[in-house]
Amino acid sequence: MQIKNKELPLPIIQGGMGVGISLSGLAGAVAACGGMGVISAAHPGYLDPDFDTDMLAVNLRCLQEEIEKAKKTAAGRGLVGVNIMVAAQKYEQFVWAAVQAGADAIISGAGLPTELPAIAGDADILLAPIVSSGRAAKLLCRKWERAGRLPDFVVIEGSRAGGHLGFSPEELESKTAPELWKILAEVLDELRPFEEKCGCPIPVFVAGGIFTGAEIAQAQQRGAAGVQMATRFIATEECDADIRYKQAMVNAREEDVVLIKSPVGMPGRALNSPLIQRIAIQGRIPPQHCLNCLRPCNPAETSYCITDALIAAAKGDWENGLFFCGDNVGRVDKIVPVRELIEELVHDWRANQ
Numbered sequence: 001m002q003i004k005n006k007e008l009p010l011p012i013i014q015g016g017m018g019v020g021i022s023l024s025g026l027a028g029a030v031a032a033c034g035g036m037g038v039i040s041a042a043h044p045g046y047l048d049p050d051f052d053t054d055m056l057a058v059n060l061r062c063l064q065e066e067i068e069k070a071k072k073t074a075a076g077r078g079l080v081g082v083n084i085m086v087a088a089q090k091y092e093q094f095v096w097a098a099v100q101a102g103a104d105a106i107i108s109g110a111g112l113p114t115e116l117p118a119i120a121g122d123a124d125i126l127l128a129p130i131v132s133s134g135r136a137a138k139l140l141c142r143k144w145e146r147a148g149r150l151p152d153f154v155v156i157e158g159s160r161a162g163g164h165l166g167f168s169p170e171e172l173e174s175k176t177a178p179e180l181w182k183i184l185a186e187v188l189d190e191l192r193p194f195e196e197k198c199g200c201p202i203p204v205f206v207a208g209g210i211f212t213g214a215e216i217a218q219a220q221q222r223g224a225a226g227v228q229m230a231t232r233f234i235a236t237e238e239c240d241a242d243i244r245y246k247q248a249m250v251n252a253r254e255e256d257v258v259l260i261k262s263p264v265g266m267p268g269r270a271l272n273s274p275l276i277q278r279i280a281i282q283g284r285i286p287p288q289h290c291l292n293c294l295r296p297c298n299p300a301e302t303s304y305c306i307t308d309a310l311i312a313a314a315k316g317d318w319e320n321g322l323f324f325c326g327d328n329v330g331r332v333d334k335i336v337p338v339r340e341l342i343e344e345l346v347h348d349w350r351a352n353q
């Protein structure tokens, strides 16, 4: 499919996963198979020896190195995107770093990326917001239109996704959040007038609980251009996380998944690991040190340091890690090469078209 001036051979985006879960290893492998591989801009330099003393510079340098490596692996087949959380401190510097390093796309969520087009200007990079409602899609298009640019594509994250979720804790706990297909219909309705005005399509990708190629076909039958998937890509050989994170996904059962309160100010979905249980008992685990990495986080009040917890998870530390995952993780049963997973998805997608 064509997205503006770029060709995406397969209707599959591998969702960005921070910290350290989707870097060049995973993103490059997905792009080499014809999908869009997405590198997370959340602390790509977490393993660098200077990370604690010079976090911003290290992260910016490592993000650019990861983009360059992934593009090399992709060898021009699929696309390489970067996921930048709106909540990140120095957001604009990550956008510029992604542009300079030649990323094909920026996907931005965990908040509404209202300033993204003004920051990226007319750079040759696809810009996409993550939204969880038709209302958010409309609001965002209105704001972006004023900055002279509409989204090149849109990702909808439904309530079954992993990581941060754009729904209230009450909606999630009571399972009353609107279902993905309903949000898709609303977003398509809201985008239509903008597409008509600009005379170009705004492809929509749906995320959250997508597991099979048949679901990709179903998404397309309902008007989506494709899907964004994340949890299944953790259980791949090329995923950048420690093998123990991947194994935790394979071992997880449906009942091991919990909703958490994130210091980012949104609910999140993760495995019920020892850290989650300690926070539930103690109420608060005060951060040992603070690198001031998230705008909404106040170290004097936060119930734990999410960066430390996500870094521990990426390193496979089951006791201290926060293991984000989607609510479909119970269906993940083996670790496979990215190519095998994508071949399975494509085979199933084609069979159901």
Ligand SMILES: Cc1cc2nc3c(=O)[nH]c(=O)nc-3n(C[C@H](O)[C@H](O)[C@H](O)COP(=O)(O)O)c2cc1C
Residues within 6 Å of the ligand: 014, 015, 016, 017, 018, 019, 021, 040, 042, 083, 085, 108, 109, 110, 130, 157, 160, 161, 162, 163, 164, 207, 208, 209, 210, 228, 229, 230, 231, 232, 323, 324, 325, 326, 327, 328
């Ligand atoms: C481990 C993990 C980390 C994630 N980190 C981010 C992130 O940093 N930024 C973001 O926008 N979404 C993040 N997500 C959401 C995914 O990109 C994706 O949209 C979602 O998980 C899709 O649902 P699925 O996991 O059921 O396929 C994360 C998801 C997981 C599982």
